[in-house]
Amino acid sequence: MNRLLALALLVLLALPAARSAAFGPNSGVVVARLTHADAGHGLARPDILHRSRSFRRRLLSTTMTQPVRARVRGGLGGGIVTNEYLVHVSVGTPPRPVALTLDTGSDLVWTQCAPCRACFPQRLPLLDPAASSSYAPLPCAAACRALPFASCENRSSTCAYAYHYGDKSLTVGQLATDRFTFGPGDGKDNAARRLELTFGCGHFNKGVFQASETGIAGFGRGKLSLPSQLNVTTFSYCFASMFHSSSSNSKTSSSFVTLGGAPIHSYAHVVGDWQTTPLLTNPSQPSLYFLSLKGISVGSTRVQIPEPRLRSTTTIIDSGASITTLPEDVYEAVKAAFVAQVGLPLIINAGDDGASALALDLCFALPVAAALLPWRRPPRVPKLTMHLEGADWEVPRAGYVFEDRAARVMCVVLDAAPGDQTVIGNFQQQDTHVVYDLRNNLLSFAPARCDRLAAET
Incomplete structure (x- = not known):
């Protein structure tokens, strides 16, 4: 010992x-x-x-x-x-x-x-x-x-x-x-x-x-x-x-x-099309699974990302990380695109109103009707799409939006981190079937009802 x-x-x-x-x-x-x-x-x-x-x-x-x-x-x-x-x-x-x-x-x-x-x-x-x-x-x-x-x-x-x-x-x-x-x-x-x-x-x-x-x-x-x-x-x-x-x-x-086994892409719980992107390696971090991120869109707006941020050895997919994190300048560009399109007041210095308790930065104040009429349709939020080499990962709404209607708060679940690396965390991977093909160095993914998978097998 x-x-x-x-x-x-x-x-x-x-x-x-x-x-x-x-x-x-x-x-x-x-x-x-x-x-x-x-x-x-x-x-x-x-x-x-x-x-x-x-x-x-x-x-x-x-x-x-x-x-x-x-x-x-x-x-x-x-x-x-x-x-x-x-x-x-x-x-x-x-x-x-x-x-x-x-x-x-x-x-x-x-x-x-x-x-x-x-x-x-x-x-x-x-x-x-x-x-x-x-x-x-x-x-x-x-x-x-x-x-x-x-x-x-x-x-x-x-x-x-x-x-x-x-x-x-x-x-x-x-x-x-x-x-x-x-x-x-x-x-x-x-x-x-x-x-x-x-x-x-x-x-x-x-x-x-x-x-x-x-x-x-x-x-x-x-x-x-x-x-x-x-x-x-x-x-x-x-x-x-x-x-x-x-x-x-x-x-x-x-x-x-x-x-193990051959990749199978015909699961009954899958509710959308399969897409495939290369899995890359980086000798300086040999254990990690790298992806080539080409860009990010918020709704129909392609966010302008500095070219050095798009190098193929700076984005990883990591099931052990939680929130997807972006380099600080990229995060600010994505944040600005959401603020411009959501059409709700951005909560700044949230204090004790609920947003800060969620430890999230990109949060909006919901109207009073959201608390009084919880059965109403949720507010419109622009789609979040990560453009990978050969594939577009359109994140399901539940994979990047959190609502607490009682507290009248809606947050986009993304975070900023110092440095150059983008990390695709498990919150954004919810209700997505992800397949790692290690022999051919390919990552395949499709939207899915993952809670139904146990019933299929």
Whole structure:
């Protein structure tokens, strides 16, 4: 344990950007349950949205023949900016449930483990390695050397790791292998897949975490990510609306993440046309999935974006980030276009009127009739379209507009961030089926009713 604490100190003193690599083989097609982090807790919309804007869960830094699936449910721990979608699997023998944030912006798969020197509160019991007959500490080998911060005293010792994220979250623990159980069911599903994977058993964990999660499932390009360990050439997910997920009806608040198998574009829950754009790489951030953003339109107005902002290595799609963030000058141009077209008073220095509680900047005052007559049609908001290479991503209204009619507030859910990078977060990916074709480096997407996906499979 002293090695773990020393690694934690090393990471806290390190440069702010850490990159992960990883490794692993396996085969099959895996499906896992996907839920929102606050599903079933009955939070009201204003409660769900009341969070800080500082959250960024990005890491700075044998072919499958049948798909592997896990159910995923989303849920903010209380707000848009910490909107999280959790992959539900089980670990160990006998299997113990874990709930891991689906993060395409990092690589390591890890969960909190006993004994815990410093852990964030979680609703599920801590994973106890001593209670699993299939748990095995990983010896010092290639997987250990692939991590940016790892410690091996000699070849016969086990691998201690430290892994940190752009929001200052940190996990320190022991790399190990154990049996992961995937399947859409409730433990009674005979089709569940059981695979041995390398993961981080975290004994020292700090940062921005919610009680509904137990760790993070990295879906990045590195060797220790879940897609890489399963050796799949495709994976896909469909995030049900965060507001559907906050209800107590789990049948309408979850869907699946599927790893492996051929990309299928004929799902019944898809309600629009499929579009495809290239997935690009950037050697300086090898784990991330880059897209070529050509422009942004608000309604029929093409926002003028400076040419340097449109480089193909400055936009990423990241399921572990919440709100889509734009470089500050781009955000101001988009904001000006909405202000010019919405036709409602912009709330400035909102104070206690509700907009500031949502931690959003681009908010408008709704007329009194919106509170008195909630059944009236919602105010018209211009369409938001991201023009990608070969594709136009027209974001559904629920993916960028939030209304609190009781408070007479309507907000456009976008944010600004310093630097050049644009991040397409999971709030804008709601009710969109997204397919990553890793063999051909293509991203396909289509509007969908993701809450219906569980009923289809």
